[in-house]
Amino acid sequence: MRLRSMTKVLVLGARFGGLSAAYALKRLAGNKAEIKVINNTRFSYFRPALPHVATGVINENDVMVDLTKALPEKRINFQQGTVEKIDASGGLVYYTKPDGDKAEEDYDYLIIALGAHLGTELVKGWDKYGYSVCELDYALKLREKLKDFKGGTIAIGSGLFYQGKSPKPKVPENYVPVADAACEGPIFEMSLMLSGYFKKKGMLNKVKFVVFSPGEYLSDLSTMSRKIVREMYKQMGIELVDNFRIKEIRENEIADEAGKTIKADLTILIPPYTGNPALKNSTPDLIDDGGFVPTDLNMVSINYDNVYAVGDANSLTVPKLGYLAVKTGNIAAQHLATRLGVQVKVDQYYPTIICVADNPFEGFGIAVKDDTWYGGTTSIAAPSPINHIKKELFHKYFIWTKGDMALEKFLASW
Numbered sequence: 001m002r003l004r005s006m007t008k009v010l011v012l013g014a015r016f017g018g019l020s021a022a023y024a025l026k027r028l029a030g031n032k033a034e035i036k037v038i039n040n041t042r043f044s045y046f047r048p049a050l051p052h053v054a055t056g057v058i059n060e061n062d063v064m065v066d067l068t069k070a071l072p073e074k075r076i077n078f079q080q081g082t083v084e085k086i087d088a089s090g091g092l093v094y095y096t097k098p099d100g101d102k103a104e105e106d107y108d109y110l111i112i113a114l115g116a117h118l119g120t121e122l123v124k125g126w127d128k129y130g131y132s133v134c135e136l137d138y139a140l141k142l143r144e145k146l147k148d149f150k151g152g153t154i155a156i157g158s159g160l161f162y163q164g165k166s167p168k169p170k171v172p173e174n175y176v177p178v179a180d181a182a183c184e185g186p187i188f189e190m191s192l193m194l195s196g197y198f199k200k201k202g203m204l205n206k207v208k209f210v211v212f213s214p215g216e217y218l219s220d221l222s223t224m225s226r227k228i229v230r231e232m233y234k235q236m237g238i239e240l241v242d243n244f245r246i247k248e249i250r251e252n253e254i255a256d257e258a259g260k261t262i263k264a265d266l267t268i269l270i271p272p273y274t275g276n277p278a279l280k281n282s283t284p285d286l287i288d289d290g291g292f293v294p295t296d297l298n299m300v301s302i303n304y305d306n307v308y309a310v311g312d313a314n315s316l317t318v319p320k321l322g323y324l325a326v327k328t329g330n331i332a333a334q335h336l337a338t339r340l341g342v343q344v345k346v347d348q349y350y351p352t353i354i355c356v357a358d359n360p361f362e363g364f365g366i367a368v369k370d371d372t373w374y375g376g377t378t379s380i381a382a383p384s385p386i387n388h389i390k391k392e393l394f395h396k397y398f399i400w401t402k403g404d405m406a407l408e409k410f411l412a413s414w
């Protein structure tokens with residue numbers, strides 16, 4: 001550890017995980033820590049509302065947070081830059097500034113919140129025929145495509161999750177189930193939302209929806225909730241195809257690894273999730289064989305005591321969910337604060353799937369709370385107009401606090 005007047009904490013990434021960790025640590029540790037956030041873009045944004053941007057419900061400006069203003073206001077430093085690699089043994093982060101200059105930054109403590117990589121390069125034909133809602137530019141491209149869509153088959157589904165297997169995080173084994181898909185909530189949400197979108201346009205009879213999954217669809221939910229979704233899809237005329245591991249998108253169809261095809265005039269994909277390239281480039285024993293960071297229940301790396309990982313970049317968060325990113329970000333901040341001499345209770349990590357699939361066109365949302373995948377008994381999937389309002393509140397709260405989810409239990413959908 002280097003000699004300096006204040007402990008230097010570097011946070012990599014500025015969405016749910018990184019922002020939660022940075023804001024919570026500043027609140028808890030105050031002047032005991034000098035915090036700097038590095039993110040590859042100047043703007044952070046509220047990812048759960050990208051389906052709303054794609055369907056024109058809200059504008060792109062409604063989801064963005066300017067990090068150059070939001071972070072300094074809370075006495076957190078911000079540096080725009082693309083992290084190339086972490087030397088965890090030497091305590092250095094190497095990154096490239098927007099003007100192309102190479103730079104490095106040391107730290108006393110590091111919080112990794114770089115998320116996962118969307119492996120579009122693993123799907124042939126993606127550049128030409130692929131659409132998504134996972135990043136803002138994808139949502140905007142899809143918005144244009146939907147405006148001009150004259151009818152046909154829309155296939156919506158996920159690529160495979162390239163989950164790491166070894167070494168495992170030091171947490172109870174049931175907390176980290178093996179998953180085929182990283183996050184199917186947005187697929188469910190898009191299937192509801194697009195159905196409402198085309199109904200409103202008076203074109204629902206011209207559109208057929210096919211939902212596909214690399215394993216069993218929504219396998220992270222209870223058998224009962226899955227059955228309800230299947231029934232719902234039957235009533236809505238949505239075809240469901242399980243065990244379809246997408247390999248290629250063509251002009252009017254998609255193909256899987258086994259050579260099976262599905263007709264698709266428009267393909268909306270949550271791309272395969274892999275480890276972040278910056279992490280794959282880093283000190284090898286920082287990551288698992290998938291490129292995710294294994295930690296203990298306090299989010300401390302199993303091999304580097306001064307390195308934390310939170311959110312999608314941590315191997316213990318399954319599925320890759322904003323709720324778990326905020327939770328892990330808060331735990332890392334609390335734990336680190338105790339090491340800086342602050343008396344604070346460190347929350348116990350327990351995974352639960354909590355999210356809302358919204359259909360703003362028909363004024364309802366389905367709120368999910370489920371821990372059966374981890375051996376628990378909670379399984380709620382409730383459709384209601386209140387849940388649509390909850391999702392709106394969640395969005396507004398994020399923008400209002402500039403990504404500081406401190407009161408998420410009360411004001412957001414969680």
Ligand SMILES: Cc1cc2nc3c(=O)[nH]c(=O)nc-3n(C[C@H](O)[C@H](O)[C@H](O)COP(=O)(O)OP(=O)(O)OC[C@H]3O[C@@H](n4cnc5c(N)ncnc54)[C@H](O)[C@@H]3O)c2cc1C
Pocket residue numbers: 012013014015016017018038039040041044047048049050051081082083084113114115116133134135183185186276278310311312313320321322323324325354355356
């Ligand atoms: C369309 C969609 C809808 C979703 N809806 C919901 C929802 O309703 N509820 C819910 O709970 N979850 C939802 N999720 C999941 C949720 O968005 C993610 O789990 C969450 O964003 C993870 O947060 P994170 O901070 O760990 O990672 P990310 O959100 O991936 O953030 C990583 C940050 O690091 C930056 N970064 C990446 N690489 C580098 C680099 N090399 N150098 C510098 N910066 C870098 C990125 O730009 C980004 O700012 C949704 C996901 C998608 C795709």
